[in-house]
Amino acid sequence: MFELAEKLGAKGINVVGMCCTGLEVLMRHGIPIAGNFLQQEMAIVTGAVEAMVVDVQCIMPATVDVARCFHTKIIDTSPLATFPGAIHIKFDERRADEIAREIVRTAVENFPNRSKQRVEIPKEKMAGYVGFSVEAILKHFGGSLKPLEEAIVEGKIKGVAGLVGCNNPKIKQDHNHIKIANELMKRDVLLIGTGCWATAAMKYGIFLPEYVDTENVGPGLREFAKEWGIPPALNMGSCVDCTRMLVLADLIARDLNVPISALPVVGSAPEAMTEKAVSIGTYFVASGITTHLGIVPPVLGGPKVVKILTQDLYDIVGAAFIVEPDPYKAAKLMYDHIMKKRKELGI
Numbered sequence: 001m002f003e004l005a006e007k008l009g010a011k012g013i014n015v016v017g018m019c020c021t022g023l024e025v026l027m028r029h030g031i032p033i034a035g036n037f038l039q040q041e042m043a044i045v046t047g048a049v050e051a052m053v054v055d056v057q058c059i060m061p062a063t064v065d066v067a068r069c070f071h072t073k074i075i076d077t078s079p080l081a082t083f084p085g086a087i088h089i090k091f092d093e094r095r096a097d098e099i100a101r102e103i104v105r106t107a108v109e110n111f112p113n114r115s116k117q118r119v120e121i122p123k124e125k126m127a128g129y130v131g132f133s134v135e136a137i138l139k140h141f142g143g144s145l146k147p148l149e150e151a152i153v154e155g156k157i158k159g160v161a162g163l164v165g166c167n168n169p170k171i172k173q174d175h176n177h178i179k180i181a182n183e184l185m186k187r188d189v190l191l192i193g194t195g196c197w198a199t200a201a202m203k204y205g206i207f208l209p210e211y212v213d214t215e216n217v218g219p220g221l222r223e224f225a226k227e228w229g230i231p232p233a234l235n236m237g238s239c240v241d242c243t244r245m246l247v248l249a250d251l252i253a254r255d256l257n258v259p260i261s262a263l264p265v266v267g268s269a270p271e272a273m274t275e276k277a278v279s280i281g282t283y284f285v286a287s288g289i290t291t292h293l294g295i296v297p298p299v300l301g302g303p304k305v306v307k308i309l310t311q312d313l314y315d316i317v318g319a320a321f322i323v324e325p326d327p328y329k330a331a332k333l334m335y336d337h338i339m340k341k342r343k344e345l346g347i
Contacts, residue, residue: 001101005108013104018043019058020238023198027131027237036174036199037273038167041066047118051107055091056081057240058166058274071113075103128207132192132234134247140228145248147228148190149255152264153347156188156220159264159338162245163193163233164280166273167200168295174200176270176294176327181206181216183331185232188218189338192248195239197270207231242280246287256345261288261318264341266334270294270327285319290337292322292330 005013016034017025025031034043037058043049044066052067053075060066064074064085074086077099082088087106091099132140141147151157161184167173177200181191193201205211209231212222217232225232236244245267246260253260267284269277272295284291299305313320322337324330 001104001108004105005111008108008111010108010111013108016043018052019199020195020240021055021057023195023235023238024241027133027235027241030131033199033202036167036196038169038173044070044072046121047071047115048121050110050114051075051103053077053103054081054083054086057276059083070118071110071115073106073110075106077103126203126205128202128205128235129209129231130198130202130207130235132236134244134251137234137248140230145251145255149252151220151224152252155342155347156224157190158188158220158335158342159266160190160192160249161334161338162242162265162267162284162289163191163197163201163270164242164245164267165195165197165239165269165277166271167196168271168273170295171271171325174203174271176325176330177201178204178206179327180268180270180292180294180331180334181233183328184334185217185221186215187331187335188220189335190221190224191233192236192245193233194236194241194245198235198237201233202235206233207235239280240276242284246284246289249287249289258345259288259318262341262345263288264338264345264347265289266337267291268294268330268334270330272297281321285313285321286317288318290319290322292324292334294325294327294330296323296325 001013015031017031018034018040019037022033026033040060047070049072051073055078064083067074075089076082076086077089077091089103163181177197181201201207212225212232221232249260249263249265253263267289269281272293281291309321311320322333324333
C-alpha cells in the first residue's frame with residue numbers, strides 16, 4: 001500500500017479517527033483523532049480526505065452530499081446503515097485484513113483526484129493522555145482502587161463524575177462539555193469521560209497532566225493528580241464504552257461495601273443527542289447513578305413521566321435524572337448530589 005501511494009504521488013498513508021470509532025482506535029492503538037461529531041463534515045472540507053469510512057453510529061445524513069463537493073469517497077461498511085451515493089464495502093471480521101486492504105487501496109487510488117489548491121488543513125493541534133480502561137486504571141494505581149477510594153473518603157477528592165456523549169447542533173459546540181468539566185474540577189471532582197465529550201476535553205488540553213496547574217482544578221484534585229501522575233480527567237474511550245465507567249463504580253462500591261447508588265458519583269450528558277445516549281443514560285440511572293441531561297428530552301408533554309424520571313426513580317432505583325440546560329447550574333446540582341451522598345456515607 002505504501003509503494004502504491006508513493007507511485008501515485010503521495011508521501012504516505014495517514015489514518016485518523018472521528019467520533020466514537022475514532023476514540024476506539026485512539027484508545028487501543030494511539031491513532032490520532034481528527035474531531036468529534038460536529039466536525040465530521042469539516043474534515044471533508046479540508047480537501048485532504050481521500051476516503052471517509054463509516055459504520056453504524058452518528059453519521060450525518062448529508063455527509064455524502066458534502067463529499068460530492070470534493071473528491072472524497074464515502075465508504076459504508078455495515079448493512080444496517082447504508083447511504084445513497086456511498087461505496088459499500090461490507091465488513092466481515094473473518095476477512096478483516098483483506099477488506100481493510102480493499103478500503104485503503106480505494107483511498108490511495110483516489111489520491112490523484114485531490115485538488116492541491118483546495119487543501120486547507122487547520123494548524124491547531126493538541127496532545128493528551130488517553131487509554132484509561134478499567135484495567136489500565138487499576139494497573140496505574142498499583143493493582144487496586146485503594147488510592148482513589150482513600151482520597152474520596154479523606155475528602156481530597158469529593159467524588160467522581162462521568163461525562164459522556166454527543167455534540168448537539170442546538171447549542172454551541174463543546175460549550176456545555178467544557179464549562180461543566182471545569183466547574184466540577186474546581187470543586188475537586190475527578191472526571192472520567194467518553195465519547196464526543198472526551199474529544200472536546202482533549203481539544204482544550206484537559207487530558208494533559210499540566211492542566212492541573214490551571215485555575216480550573218481545585219487543590220485537592222490537583223494534589224491527587226500530581227501524586228499519581230495523571231490528568232484531572234481520564235479518557236475511558238468511546239460513547240459505547242460507558243460500561244467501563246459502570247464497572248469502575250461497581251468495583252468501588254464493592255470495596256466500600258455499599259450499593260452503587262450510595263456512592264458520591266454522578267453522570268452527565270451535557271449535549272445529549274442520539275437514541276443511544278438515551279439508552280445509556282437510562283441504564284446508568286437504573287444502575288444507581290444519578291445522571292444529568294443538558295438537553296431537555298421530549299417528555300414534557302407527560303407530567304407524570306417527568307415526575308417519574310426526575311423524582312420517583314429515587315425511591316425505585318436510588319437514582320434519577322437531573323435536567324438542566326445551564327452548565328453552571330448543572331455543575332452545582334451535580335456537586336450538591338455528590339455532597340449529599342458524602343453526608344449520607346458519613347465521609
